[in-house]
Amino acid sequence: MGLREQKKAETRAALSWAAVRLTVERGFGNVKVEDIAEAAGVSPRTFNNYFSSKGEAIVARHLDRSLRIAEALRAGPEEPLWEAITRSVLAQFGPDAEAAAHPIADAAQWTAGVRMMVSEPALQGEMLRAGAIAEAEIAAAVADRTGTDLQQDLYPHLVASAVVASINTATAHHLRTDPPVPVSRLLADALTRVATGLSAP
Amino acid sequence: MGLREQKKAETRAALSWAAVRLTVERGFGNVKVEDIAEAAGVSPRTFNNYFSSKGEAIVARHLDRSLRIAEALRAGPEEPLWEAITRSVLAQFGPDAEAAAHPIADAAQWTAGVRMMVSEPALQGEMLRAGAIAEAEIAAAVADRTGTDLQQDLYPHLVASAVVASINTATAHHLRTDPPVPVSRLLADALTRVATGLSAP
DNA sequence: GCGCAAATATGCGCACCACGCAAGTTTCTG
DNA sequence: CAGAAACTTGCGTGGTGCGCATATTTGCGC
Numbered sequence: 001m002g003l004r005e006q007k008k009a010e011t012r013a014a015l016s017w018a019a020v021r022l023t024v025e026r027g028f029g030n031v032k033v034e035d036i037a038e039a040a041g042v043s044p045r046t047f048n049n050y051f052s053s054k055g056e057a058i059v060a061r062h063l064d065r066s067l068r069i070a071e072a073l074r075a076g077p078e079e080p081l082w083e084a085i086t087r088s089v090l091a092q093f094g095p096d097a098e099a100a101a102h103p104i105a106d107a108a109q110w111t112a113g114v115r116m117m118v119s120e121p122a123l124q125g126e127m128l129r130a131g132a133i134a135e136a137e138i139a140a141a142v143a144d145r146t147g148t149d150l151q152q153d154l155y156p157h158l159v160a161s162a163v164v165a166s167i168n169t170a171t172a173h174h175l176r177t178d179p180p181v182p183v184s185r186l187l188a189d190a191l192t193r194v195a196t197g198l199s200a201p
Numbered sequence: 202m203g204l205r206e207q208k209k210a211e212t213r214a215a216l217s218w219a220a221v222r223l224t225v226e227r228g229f230g231n232v233k234v235e236d237i238a239e240a241a242g243v244s245p246r247t248f249n250n251y252f253s254s255k256g257e258a259i260v261a262r263h264l265d266r267s268l269r270i271a272e273a274l275r276a277g278p279e280e281p282l283w284e285a286i287t288r289s290v291l292a293q294f295g296p297d298a299e300a301a302a303h304p305i306a307d308a309a310q311w312t313a314g315v316r317m318m319v320s321e322p323a324l325q326g327e328m329l330r331a332g333a334i335a336e337a338e339i340a341a342a343v344a345d346r347t348g349t350d351l352q353q354d355l356y357p358h359l360v361a362s363a364v365v366a367s368i369n370t371a372t373a374h375h376l377r378t379d380p381p382v383p384v385s386r387l388l389a390d391a392l393t394r395v396a397t398g399l400s401a402p
Numbered sequence: 403g404c405g406c407a408a409a410t411a412t413g414c415g416c417a418c419c420a421c422g423c424a425a426g427t428t429t430c431t432g
Numbered sequence: 433c434a435g436a437a438a439c440t441t442g443c444g445t446g447g448t449g450c451g452c453a454t455a456t457t458t459g460c461g462c
Binding site: 055081082121124125126128129131132146148151153154155157158159161162164165166168169170172173176186189190193194195196197198200201 | 256283327355360363371374387399
């Protein structure tokens with residue numbers, strides 16, 4: 001990667017991280033793009049060269065992580081579909097390498113801020129949209145694995161949307177529970193249930 | 202219903218319908234709030250008393266329909282869960298009584314406009330958010346039927362999100378196919394697959 | 403019928419936002 | 433090292449969401 005793309009990726013990451021941090025700390029409505037740009041050491045106008053809205057910046061990390069699921073699905077070995085899916089999903093929700101770069105001082109306060117953030121209507125839409133974008137990639141990967149056709153068959157899209165729905169549900173439940181249940185446990189449970197027909201417990 | 206609520210519902214419906222029609226005809230970016238308000242015979246400021254954004258107005262009918270699924274689920278007879286779900290969902294996508302009130306002149310042109318509309322990023326988020334709102338109601342209805350706990354159990358949320366995902370996937374596939382496959386057929390297929398474990402076809 | 407309280411519609415104003423355009427500045431390439 | 437390409441920045445504009453004050457309409461008790 002050249003110096004150019006390097007700096008670009010750094011600026012993007014800095015903007016996205018600043019957007020998340022400030023939103024969690026102050027609330028969505030109390031953060032101006034100007035603040036985010038300043039925190040990332042860049043002009044306000046530049047912000048919109050990277051993201052077309054505050055919400056997009058905040059959700060960028062979630063989107064990246066979701067897209068990595070599709071990557072992992074393509075890269076993995078031959079194995080039954082739902083094993084591959086479970087492996088690919090859990091790999092993105094394990095011990096987070098990024099977490100080390102942004103240490104959280106007060107975990108409880110951070111969680112409270114995150115709860116505020118995800119309850120913001122404007123961000124809910126953006127978050128779900130990120131999932132939908134990843135869903136398209138996942139559907140393509142599933143089509144490859146199963147020999148189905150994206151244009152003609154409902155199946156790969158259905159699987160992909162069920163996977164994304166499982167992720168959304170598991171993370172939402174994680175934020176709902178107190179004390180918090182680990183996301184990986186909830187994810188594994190959700191995917192297993194979906195893969196076996198969602199019969200009443 | 203008193204005269205007051207009556208008029209309110211009418212205004213709301215008029216605004217939402219105007220928003221959809223104008224957006225389908227001209228494209229999202231070429232419709233101003235002012236236009237929608239004018240088409241509904243109301244002041245621009247009043248628009249924001251009903252909806253807090255253009256997107257919300259456009260998606261209102263979709264939201265209402267989705268909420269009716271939860272209603273139907275509560276109202277229905279005792280029967281196996283997935284039978285009840287399928288019945289409740291299909292009831293909202295049958296011969297549309299609303300369609301009679303708003304006859305479409307050129308079906309092909311309308312479909313093209315709808316395709317433009319759903320490809321608008323801002324509206325995708327709003328659409329998905331409407332689904333998420335209905336999802337909460339559906340989850341509650343499922344919890345009732347299955348004796349599970351919304352706060353503690355993942356199951357009702359998982360079922361609800363899978364149902365909403367099925368609807369989204371089926372309608373998206375409907376818009377993708379040419380000639381169009383009936384939505385009801387796609388919906389029934391999707392729900393059946395989800396209820397039986399999404400094994401490869 | 404009648405008048406009062408509550409709900410609703412409207413006008414006005416403000417802060418913010420997304421984005422096009424036209425420089426200025428940095429990085430890549432031969 | 434020079435020219436091209438990519439990126440950043442400042443400025444201006446149209447549009448939006450919403451708080452606040454006011455006028456109008458509706459519902460309700462008498």
